[in-house]
Amino acid sequence: MRIGIVGGGQLGRMLALAAVPMGHEVSVLAQRDDEPACAVARPFLGAFDDEAVLARFVEHLDVVTYEFENIPQRTLRWLAARVPVRPGLRSLEVAADRASEKALFRELGIDAAPARLVDDPRSLEDAVLALGLPAILKTRRLGYDGKGQRVLRAPGDVAGAFEALGAVPSILEGFVPFTRELSILGVRAIDGAIATYPLVQNEHRDAILLRTDAPALGVSEALAARARAAITALLGALDHVGVLALELFEHDGRLLANEIAPRVHNSGHFSIEGAETSQFEAHVRAIVGDPIGSTALRRRSTMVNLVGALPPREALLEIPGAHLHLYGKTPRPGRKLGHVTIEGEDEAAHGEAVRRVLALVRGTGTA
């Protein structure tokens, strides 16, 4: 099939790298030809609202998917009128708006942090009264990697906070004590068949994902079942086709939903080596109508992001079980440049390999 990916970043690159071996032709809608996906797909360059570019892009396609949420709805509607867009627009609409996301969690009985809509300084004050402090003010749209967020710790932080985030529709979330961050990925086929990846544990640094451990250790089967039930309910309710990610907080044996991403997700990168079918292959299989494949874990795997700078290459590649994935981006502080997956059967050897990778990553000053 001829697959189009809206967005030329690393997720698009890894989708293309999974699609090509399955015999698909991949085009990518990007802004510049040095974006990561352009190295392995046919690039169509231009603004997302440039209908001439969209027309050339779509002309060659059987199906369109996307690799990030912040695509103008108008662009996707224009494309969807001409070719199937998977996942559908509803997934994107819900995920792009924290208020819709919370409403869906509530509707499906998925526990989440308490939240209030904030549309002006006055409603922020009301929300603070209702939820107490500390609390987190988040813009409803366009937030990622900690951007568009502000922690309110003391009453003095409240005044001006709404304006500091741009005076845009926001929500205030009550503070949730949490022991650790988890996530679960699921994938749904066109015929409604669903498969889920194991629950994984995530560790952030400066609001950017640093590390994912698959599977999350010490998770009770009851908790894992609740996570699977949540992602399964979300996939069905959204009539989602492809991969969907759900970020969760765990505390005291409880799970609280944080947010969803209607796409392949950084916390699923371990699956390239770690799962029988990677999240990228599973997404491609789903959107073209193929059977999804097994999402079972092959081996214990740890993913470490390379952010801002790259550790010494040779030292990294000497570490047993380490696999390097680079995105072809110019280093810049805070920029995700690649990731390393460390897989291993033996717990002690795996732990030692992860420590060696983290030491190298820390040596670059990025972790």
Next chain:
Amino acid sequence: MRIGIVGGGQLGRMLALAAVPMGHEVSVLAQRDDEPACAVARPFLGAFDDEAVLARFVEHLDVVTYEFENIPQRTLRWLAARVPVRPGLRSLEVAADRASEKALFRELGIDAAPARLVDDPRSLEDAVLALGLPAILKTRRLGYDGKGQRVLRAPGDVAGAFEALGAVPSILEGFVPFTRELSILGVRAIDGAIATYPLVQNEHRDAILLRTDAPALGVSEALAARARAAITALLGALDHVGVLALELFEHDGRLLANEIAPRVHNSGHFSIEGAETSQFEAHVRAIVGDPIGSTALRRRSTMVNLVGALPPREALLEIPGAHLHLYGKTPRPGRKLGHVTIEGEDEAAHGEAVRRVLALVRGTGTA
């Protein structure tokens, strides 16, 4: 690094698919832009002796490799004068000429089928007298997938055989009774470090590889050690950098070398899923000067080639543990269009999955 691959076929495609995630930029020297590698690399199109194309190709490169043997020596010499070519020209020279290959086996004490040079009808008669019948007449150069070969079974087959193969320098090989065909792949780094993949078992149909089982079962440790010693000696003697394949016959507890391929090899395709580092990644690591990585087997794996026609896609992808690799080629009888790798921990389940794949492949009339 900027890697150039001479040849645009499926081996080049899979090399590029392994190189890009490691952060390399890949260019490919091909004849037409619909060749398999062109979908994932920057294509430079033209005849191998077109120096204007070669100059544009090499301008962008830090290292050149190749994906098939039958490249004009002149082309590689021209390139090697400008940029490192890995593996080196000696590997290609030896592998491209069955007489040099046999001489190297002899020099290294590697057992091989008895053979005589054949340069004219008269030397063919002498060779038949020396080796007896049946025997196989093979052109010294340009043979692959059973092309350039002729089996001489009875005295009446001898007259005209030399001319039928084009009256070119050939060799006559004595008939070797064999139980099964095996192969072993090794990879050598620039610093001389060597790693070997497990010995695998191959099954051909109409002189084209149908199936590879990794590892080969029922191999004594002594036999496996001899195979490792042979590939290790060859890698060293050729000062080879990258992957080298050695095809072997097994009979009665003995191994006889058949031929070498100075490149990634069809019998190593299982390694994409089956080994910790695939042959493609290992080759790329070697030629750019990175540590090779572990070549250990992850799981029992079987590779089945898709030749001439493609089996029903959905039925194939429903088989547990089956991974599809298509090369983007138009179906044509005898053409390798892709392969399926079936991996599995459990012997019975794996065997059943392989049977299902083979039944589908047979259903297309190609196996």
